[in-house]
Amino acid sequence: MGLKDILNASKIRKENEGLKELMAPEMQDAISLNSYVAELEVKKEKLEHEVDKLSKSVEKLKKDAIFFEDALIYQDFGLYTPRYNFITAEEYKLQLDKIRTIQKDLIKNDLAISGNKNWTVDGSKSKGNKMLNDMKKLFLRAFNSDCEDVISKVKYSNYNMSLKKIHQSAESIEKLGKMMSFNITSKYINSKIDELHLAFEYQLKKQEEKDAQKAARAEQRELAKIQKELDEQRQKLEKEQTHYQTAYEHVKNQLNLHPNDSNLIAKLAELESHLEDIDHGLTNIDYRQANMKAGYVYIISNIGAFGENIYKIGMTRRLDPQDRIDELGDASVPFNFDVHAMIFSDDAPALEAALHRAFENKKLNMVNQRREFFNVTLDEIKEVVRNNFDQTVEFIDVPDAEQFRISQKMKQQIS
Numbered sequence: 001m002g003l004k005d006i007l008n009a010s011k012i013r014k015e016n017e018g019l020k021e022l023m024a025p026e027m028q029d030a031i032s033l034n035s036y037v038a039e040l041e042v043k044k045e046k047l048e049h050e051v052d053k054l055s056k057s058v059e060k061l062k063k064d065a066i067f068f069e070d071a072l073i074y075q076d077f078g079l080y081t082p083r084y085n086f087i088t089a090e091e092y093k094l095q096l097d098k099i100r101t102i103q104k105d106l107i108k109n110d111l112a113i114s115g116n117k118n119w120t121v122d123g124s125k126s127k128g129n130k131m132l133n134d135m136k137k138l139f140l141r142a143f144n145s146d147c148e149d150v151i152s153k154v155k156y157s158n159y160n161m162s163l164k165k166i167h168q169s170a171e172s173i174e175k176l177g178k179m180m181s182f183n184i185t186s187k188y189i190n191s192k193i194d195e196l197h198l199a200f201e202y203q204l205k206k207q208e209e210k211d212a213q214k215a216a217r218a219e220q221r222e223l224a225k226i227q228k229e230l231d232e233q234r235q236k237l238e239k240e241q242t243h244y245q246t247a248y249e250h251v252k253n254q255l256n257l258h259p260n261d262s263n264l265i266a267k268l269a270e271l272e273s274h275l276e277d278i279d280h281g282l283t284n285i286d287y288r289q290a291n292m293k294a295g296y297v298y299i300i301s302n303i304g305a306f307g308e309n310i311y312k313i314g315m316t317r318r319l320d321p322q323d324r325i326d327e328l329g330d331a332s333v334p335f336n337f338d339v340h341a342m343i344f345s346d347d348a349p350a351l352e353a354a355l356h357r358a359f360e361n362k363k364l365n366m367v368n369q370r371r372e373f374f375n376v377t378l379d380e381i382k383e384v385v386r387n388n389f390d391q392t393v394e395f396i397d398v399p400d401a402e403q404f405r406i407s408q409k410m411k412q413q414i415s
Helices: 003-075 089-108 125-152 156-176 186-257 262-290 322-328 348-358 378-388 402-414
Strands: 295-301 310-316 338-345 373-375
Touching: 089 186, 125 156, 125 186, 156 186, 186 262, 295 322, 295 348, 310 322, 310 348, 310 378, 338 348, 338 378, 348 378
Parallel strands: none
Antiparallel strands: 295 310, 295 338, 310 373
C-alpha cells in the first residue's frame, strides 16, 4: 500500500469517526425511543390485564346486583295478616263488588281526585273546568290502570311491594298534577288498598276451596277403592268358603262310613281350619265395612328424595296398606318409600290427626295442612306413639332404601 492509500484510509477513518460523533445523539435517541416503546408495550399489557379484570368485576357486580335486588324483594316478603274473615270465596267476591261500587260512587261524586277548581283557559272558566275534568279523567285512568295491574298480580311474596306501588302511583300523579294541585284522595287510595286486601284473600280462599275439593275427591276415590277391595275380597272368600264347605261335607260323609280312617280325620281337621280362617276373614270384612274409620297409620321415609329425618305420617284404610305406600312411590319421586311403622287403629283418622298435632311445629309445609311431611327424628315419633297410643308398635330404624344406596355406589364407581 502506497503513502497515498494510507493517507486516504486515514482520512476515511477520521470521517467515519466524525460521522459517529455526529450520529451519536440520534442513535442514543433511537435506543431511548425503542426502550420507551418497549416500556409502553409492557404498560399496555398491564392495562389490558386490568381492563379484563375490571370487566369481570363489572359482570360479577351485575350478577350480585340482580341477586341483591332479589334479596330485597325477598326481604320485603312478610307474613300476611287477614283483614277479613269470610267463610267462602263467594262472600269475598261479593265484598269486592261492593268496594268497586264505592269507587265508582267516589268518582261520580268527584271525590276520587282533588285539585284547583279556579282554572281558566283563554279567559274562559268553562274551558278551564273542561280541561280540569279531562286531566282528572286522564290521571284517574293512569292510577286505576296501575292499581289494576298491581292487584291482579298480588301474592304472598309481593304483597308489601304491591301496597307500596299503589302509594307510589298516587305520589306520581300528585307530582305530575302539581301545577293544578291534583292528588288522589285518601278515600280513593284506601278503597284501592281494601280492594287489594280483598283480591288477595279471595285468591287464598279460592285456592283453599280448590285444595279442599281436591282432597274430597281423593277421599272419595280412596273410599271407592276400599269398597271395591272389600267387595272383591268378600267374593273371593265366599267362593273359597263354598269350595271348602263342599269338600268338608264330602269328607265328613266319608268319615261316617270309615270313622277310624286317620287320613280322613286329618283332612277334615285341615278343612275345618280353612273354614275358620275364611270365617275370620269375612268377619273382618264385615267389621271394616261397618267401621270405615278403621285402618292403618303409616310412618314412611324416602331418604333418596328428601334426605334424613324427613318422615311422612299418613293414613290408609286399604285392606293391604302396602298398596297405598306403593302408589306414593310412583314416578313423581326418584325412589320408593320405606316403611318404618304400620299402626292399625279402630279410628285411623283420629290417630293420624293426633300425631300431626304432636309435630305441628315441625311440618315442612306450614301453609298446606294436607302435606304430611315432618322434619323429626324417628326417636321423637317413637316416643309420641309409645307414650300416648300403643307401646307394642314395632319400628324399623334403618330404611332399606335399596335403589338409592345402589345408585350411590354406582356413582362412586363412575367417578
